[in-house]
Amino acid sequence: MQITEVNTLGALREVLESEESRQDDLFRERVMEPLRPVWENMLRFIPGQAGAGDPALTAARMMRLYLPEMGRERGLEALGRLERARVREENLGALRRAAGALRPDEHGARLSEVHLALTLADPEGLGEEGYTGAGNTPGWVMVSVWPKEHNLSRLPAVTAHEFNHNVRFGQPDWTFPIPLGAYLVAEGLAETFAAELFGPESLGLWTTTLGMEELGPLRPRFQAALHEQDFNVVRGYIFGDSVMRQSGQANGGGGPGLPPYAGYALGYHVVRDYLARTGRTAAQATYDPWRQIVNGSGWFTA
Incomplete structure (x- = not known):
């Protein structure tokens, strides 16, 4: 089973550091397009949403992701906190550890590749906890977080939880x-x-x-x-x-x-x-x- 990281945090940094007039287009291209298998599948099951307006931005709002309109400096500061906490490295390691524990290939699980995507969340979108995960799209583990003092150390457990769903749902x-x-x-x-x-x-x-x-x-x-x-x-x-x-x-x-x-x-x-x-x-x-x-x-x- 191959593990592939989808670096949406780095992509969002590029978006927020770009000219304001280009940010929405870059957000669609750099952040949402790589996540298309996840959000397209989500919109398909929500009546009236699949063809409504801009599907990528509609999905981003439904997923409670951080959008450029929420502010450059606030977003860059949050991304800096995630980078200093090495959340990408920690959660990639967590996914490898979870795969080693479950050994899906030995059990006939249909997972030739698993994508790991960490996303910056809307700071007001995920309640006091400030983080969530999704593993209901085959081959995808998503973790979304607005960094807070208490939640960064808990993200590897979310990654393991969602990977378990990937295996179980197969x-x-x-x-x-x-x-x-x-x-x-x-x-x-x-x-x-x-x-x-x-x-x-x-x-x-x-x-x-x-x-x-x-x-x-x-x-x-x-x-x-x-x-x-x-x-x-x-x-x-x-x-x-x-x-x-x-x-x-x-x-x-x-x-x-x-x-x-x-x-x-x-x-x-x-x-x-x-x-x-x-x-x-x-x-x-x-x-x-x-x-x-x-x-x-x-x-x-x-």
Whole structure:
């Protein structure tokens, strides 16, 4: 498997250092064009967006990327912080480490090449945490960040999480329509795999803020919906009510009262308990069927 870095951070520096009149065109050419496989795929699944206006800039705003209109000096200062923290080198190393742990070639995973792209985020676009990742496009791992004191050290775990998705989503177990149980396990596997490589302290608040006292009462609701396949309903369970509303979507059907990122936290505990009961690692379990993991976790047994 070949790993290819797509240097969008260096490209954005070129854009911001250019004449203002050229910046939008250069942004399309240097930043967004190399990312076309990611955002074209994204727009295809969003009604009314694929042919709306300038597709590259539309996608950039939806992805919460830093655009030239957000300011030259502010952007260059943030890029400088990322360069001094060696985020490109650190995350390229994290991806190589994750690939070495998962060994997808030995498991028949269809990943001949994986692209790693780190992007500068809209400083107001990703909440207090200031970072996110995406691994739902085959062969692509994306990490987006607005640098803050607390988040740079956590980016390698995000890279590992998203690469785990790349591998997991290529398994026969991941088919459309996606049942809630499969989605729950995929997020739990990605987080336990990241913790396996970089320690549980590297995980985001979406996984760690809910404890057993909050998750225990949610167990029957998730158990009853494990085979639910309506994607909006499934996402409601994974992301929770307030996150769905913030993203401009109505409640996904999980019902009122689901806390933010409930599915991430619950999936993490389901997978952790499966690993504890079976003695398997997260890397090994990445190739286990989701029903086996759910049933073996002990979370949903009568």
